Amino acid sequence: MPRTMTQVQTWQKIARNWANFTAPSRPSLGDCKVYELWTKRTLSTLRSPNILVLGVTPEIRNLLFKYSLTQDAKVYLADINKGMFRAMRAFLNFNNPNEYFKPCNWLKMPFQREFFDFIIGDLVITNLALKDKEKFLKEIKRLLKEEGRFVTRILVYKENRNRNFNLSQVLNQYFQQYQKAQLSLRDTLGYFYSAIVQETYYLNEKGEYSLKYLIADFEKLRKEIKDPLKKIFLGKFLKDYHSVLDDKVWVGMTQPAHERLVKKHFQIEKIESVRDHPFGDRYLIYVLKKK
Numbered sequence: 001m002p003r004t005m006t007q008v009q010t011w012q013k014i015a016r017n018w019a020n021f022t023a024p025s026r027p028s029l030g031d032c033k034v035y036e037l038w039t040k041r042t043l044s045t046l047r048s049p050n051i052l053v054l055g056v057t058p059e060i061r062n063l064l065f066k067y068s069l070t071q072d073a074k075v076y077l078a079d080i081n082k083g084m085f086r087a088m089r090a091f092l093n094f095n096n097p098n099e100y101f102k103p104c105n106w107l108k109m110p111f112q113r114e115f116f117d118f119i120i121g122d123l124v125i126t127n128l129a130l131k132d133k134e135k136f137l138k139e140i141k142r143l144l145k146e147e148g149r150f151v152t153r154i155l156v157y158k159e160n161r162n163r164n165f166n167l168s169q170v171l172n173q174y175f176q177q178y179q180k181a182q183l184s185l186r187d188t189l190g191y192f193y194s195a196i197v198q199e200t201y202y203l204n205e206k207g208e209y210s211l212k213y214l215i216a217d218f219e220k221l222r223k224e225i226k227d228p229l230k231k232i233f234l235g236k237f238l239k240d241y242h243s244v245l246d247d248k249v250w251v252g253m254t255q256p257a258h259e260r261l262v263k264k265h266f267q268i269e270k271i272e273s274v275r276d277h278p279f280g281d282r283y284l285i286y287v288l289k290k291k
């Protein structure tokens with residue numbers, strides 16, 4: 001696979017494998033409850049509100065459908081990738097006639113200032129390079145009404161880096177949970193992936209995280225494993241996650257660094273964390289109002 005894949009191509013690959021992914025890469029039920037709560041609080045008194053979804057996340061669109069039905073909410077979807085939009089149709093509960101797809105880059109979106117009552121996006125800011133993150137926040141601020149809210153889930157990195165990360169140990173930990181039937185195969189693989197993201201972002205000094213930095217480690221591990229079931233487990237991870245995400249680069253920040261940046265343009269009204277997956281303290285939902 002060439003190393004120069006664009007965001008669009010990378011996400012097309014992810015779209016084809018979406019069904020294999022689980023929380024926290026996708027919003028959990030707990031995340032959806034939080035999203036629902038703040039959607040309701042923001043929109044309760046409004047007729048025909050305008051909502052902007054950053055991305056095409058089916059879980060969010062499924063919960064917004066109700067507001068289109070009862071309050072005539074108009075739901076605009078901003079995503080650079082038409083393929084992702086098409087692929088996500090399979091995960092929708094309803095077809096929302098009030099939904100409008102706008103292919104665009106979040107750094108410059110084709111809407112008038114203060115058009116939106118509510119802006120929501122799941123794991124969006126980690127898709128952007130460090131240099132673009134503030135530009136993105138300014139664009140959101142431009143589009144949001146004075147009383148509007150921006151609600152977004154964010155992955156924040158740990159402040160204390162684990163420099164003794166050992167891939168084989170982490171694999172064993174998750175493999176055992178699967179073996180003891182404590183978790184489904186899908187959840188175990190998803191948690192294994194999230195654990196690796198959390199522990200290895202420091203491999204690159206720019207705070208980038210990508211499985212591509214671990215190709216040699218995985219290759220070594222694959223050769224070492226003797227246990228046939230563990231071999232299959234790892235093979236499934238390599239197929240469902242590694243071959244899909246080998247080019248995807250996330251750019252995260254620690255929680256204090258992230259909050260310093262956000263506070264330049266927004267007030268933090270609330271930070272929510274969920275408990276229905278083991279990474280709730282790292283995947284935080286920020287409720288933001290314009291400064």
Ligand SMILES: C[S@@+](CC[C@H](N)C(=O)[O-])C[C@H]1O[C@@H](n2cnc3c(N)ncnc32)[C@H](O)[C@@H]1O
Pocket residue numbers: 007008011025026027054055056057058078079080081084085104105106107121122123124127128
């Ligand atoms: C919302 S994010 C993260 C995944 C998330 N958990 C979800 O449920 O969709 C995924 C989407 O962001 C889109 N994307 C990434 N960078 C973008 C950018 N700069 N502008 C517009 N869309 C972008 C990708 O095409 C992809 O469809």
